[in-house]
Amino acid sequence: MKSDFFTMDGDYSKGIRRSIGVPELDTYFRAEATSCEDKEKLEILFEEGIDRMKSNTYDLARRQFEKINCLRVEKGWNIHLLDATEVFLKRGFQREQEWRWQVAEPSMEIVSSFLYGDKY
Known part of the structure; x- marks a missing residue:
């Protein structure tokens, strides 16, 4: 699953590296980039990254819902x-x-x- 956008010294403050999933899979990408031979370890790192991605996506969706609900309730927007x-x-x-x-x-x-x- 080698990624063309991953570099070991990547800047996570801009561009594609800010996308959901990239920071969460960083450890996996780093292990893969260093030619990790341990397939089981790579699989574990991948699954952990996916779990973090799911958790962070849920948190983001919850915060967005709260903001939208605030616009509806407090500001009276017709959403x-x-x-x-x-x-x-x-x-x-x-x-x-x-x-x-x-x-x-x-x-x-x-x-x-x-x-x-x-x-x-």
Whole structure:
């Protein structure tokens, strides 16, 4: 799984290295880059990185939800939930249709309502 973006002296303060998953998998990438022969150790490092990534992603989502909820409750913003889960469960043309029905059209209605003062 050698990564082209990984370097031993990588700067984690900018660019792709700030992405979710990169810092969490740093130990794994470093072991892999030093040609670690111990496949079991690499597997453990990888799994630990994935666990940290899941935990950090959950924490990020929770903080984002709290901020959005604050805008809704404290600021009185009219926030709409668009659930795109079904889009990712489909393939091909069905995915395109699901995107249009579940995300694109409702989004356009909400924006139109906001801009032109309809029911939303």
